[in-house]
Amino acid sequence: MRRRLCYRAGLMVQQGNAPHHSQAPVSMSACNAPTSLLVSRNTKEETMQAPAPAVLDDLKELEDRIASDVAAAGDEAALENLRVAALGKKGSVSERMKSLGTMSPEERKTMGPALNGLKVRVGELIAERRTALAAEALTQRLAAETVDVTLEPQAADVTEGRIHPISQVMDELIAIFADLGFEIAEGPDIETDDLNFTKLNFPEGHPARDEHDTFFLPERADGTRRVLRTHTSPVQIRTMLSKKPPIRIIAPGRTYRCDSDQTHTPMFHQVEGLVIDESAHVGHLKWVLQEFCKAFFEVDDASMRFRASYFPFTEPSYEVDIRCKRTHNGIELGTGDDWLEILGSGMVHPNVLRNCGLDPDVYQGFAWGMGIDRIAMLKYGMPDLRAFFDGDVRWLKHYGFAPLDRPSLAGGLSR
Numbered sequence: 001m002r003r004r005l006c007y008r009a010g011l012m013v014q015q016g017n018a019p020h021h022s023q024a025p026v027s028m029s030a031c032n033a034p035t036s037l038l039v040s041r042n043t044k045e046e047t048m049q050a051p052a053p054a055v056l057d058d059l060k061e062l063e064d065r066i067a068s069d070v071a072a073a074g075d076e077a078a079l080e081n082l083r084v085a086a087l088g089k090k091g092s093v094s095e096r097m098k099s100l101g102t103m104s105p106e107e108r109k110t111m112g113p114a115l116n117g118l119k120v121r122v123g124e125l126i127a128e129r130r131t132a133l134a135a136e137a138l139t140q141r142l143a144a145e146t147v148d149v150t151l152e153p154q155a156a157d158v159t160e161g162r163i164h165p166i167s168q169v170m171d172e173l174i175a176i177f178a179d180l181g182f183e184i185a186e187g188p189d190i191e192t193d194d195l196n197f198t199k200l201n202f203p204e205g206h207p208a209r210d211e212h213d214t215f216f217l218p219e220r221a222d223g224t225r226r227v228l229r230t231h232t233s234p235v236q237i238r239t240m241l242s243k244k245p246p247i248r249i250i251a252p253g254r255t256y257r258c259d260s261d262q263t264h265t266p267m268f269h270q271v272e273g274l275v276i277d278e279s280a281h282v283g284h285l286k287w288v289l290q291e292f293c294k295a296f297f298e299v300d301d302a303s304m305r306f307r308a309s310y311f312p313f314t315e316p317s318y319e320v321d322i323r324c325k326r327t328h329n330g331i332e333l334g335t336g337d338d339w340l341e342i343l344g345s346g347m348v349h350p351n352v353l354r355n356c357g358l359d360p361d362v363y364q365g366f367a368w369g370m371g372i373d374r375i376a377m378l379k380y381g382m383p384d385l386r387a388f389f390d391g392d393v394r395w396l397k398h399y400g401f402a403p404l405d406r407p408s409l410a411g412g413l414s415r
């Protein structure tokens with residue numbers, strides 16, 4: 001009886017006399033055998049031969065199958081499944097590689113390079129397909145993500161968006177003061193106690209500090225406190241500390257005090273004004289404020305009244321009223337026998353100049369502070385300040401301003 005190895009089945013079967021095995025090759029599914037090659041070592045004559053062409057055919061067949069499967073793999077995931085099925089731990093190629101260990105040296109001589117070559121070629125096929133798939137995916141993405149730059153821009157419905165009256169009034173203020181040669185200055189909403197009070201000549205423990213209903217932040221390790229700025233006046237200090245006179249600035253911005261009713265909200269807006277040079281005087285202050293009021297309220301005559309007052313950072317200090325007439329419809333400005341207070345002002349106190357490193361014998365100047373919300377309410381007849389910050393779109397639709405129509409002295413402040 002002669003024996004031949006049938007690698008196709010991964011199993012040695014006897015061929016020759018045994019009628020039941022005669023010619024037919026044994027298929028893997030038919031013989032329930034382990035996948036490693038079994039070698040009978042009963043006799044000397046049974047020494048392993050070089051692998052029969054059938055074995056190599058089998059490898060060729062496997063390679064062809066893998067190659068056609070790889071070529072058909074439609075995406076990265078399908079390709080990965082094929083890789084695992086061929087080169088993974090239990091893959092078809094890997095299992096055949098394992099069988100090398102059980103082969104005779106001669107057999108291994110042929111099968112080793114054959115299997116290694118298969119492994120390398122299968123690896124290359126998969127890598128090539130992966131590159132091709134990535135290129136295909138990129139091509140598809142580039143085609144799908146094309147931006148048509150020739151598309152007509154969608155015209156925004158400009159009747160829908162509105163400019164908030166506060167923004168509008170700030171723009172109006174800026175247009176007016178820019179025309180008078182003022183720069184815009186800014187400071188932070190969270191301010192040091194020193195800049196909000198001390199440098200502005202509010203002595204420690206002075207009752208004027210309490211009048212400001214300040215929101216204090218927790219005390220820091222070094223004992224200093226920060227506050228939500230109670231007025232825009234600290235921007236005066238920041239400006240004087242950072243630049244040399246002549247100074248002409250306005251500082252519009254948010255301010256905070258613990259107060260709430262129809263004409264007060266915890267957050268509100270002010271605009272500060274400051275002029276410092278060697279010769280600024282009260283006459284200039286009056287003229288600047290008068291010009292501002294005429295332009296802002298859009299009236300030809302804005303007679304004003306300067307009443308003596310007190311602020312720690314000015315000396316003398318004035319509260320300024322504008323002439324008005326109260327009617328059942330509201331307030332008319334510029335005419336009448338009544339007066340309406342609109343701002344605080346004065347000549348900058350020598351202590352404040354000194355606190356900012358300026359010699360009061362050389363420099364002098366004036367300053368004022370005005371509630372933006374208040375003058376907005378007056379100009380546009382809005383009775384309740386709290387509605388400004390309710391975020392009610394119906395209110396904004398009614399009181400808001402047309403976008404893309406910014407105030408300017410040449411084009412008109414308000415429409």
Ligand code: DAH
Nearest residue numbers: 231233344345346367368369
């Ligand atoms: N800071 C003052 C306040 O909030 C307003 C003010 C008054 C500002 C007089 C000034 C000024 O610059 O000179 O009540």
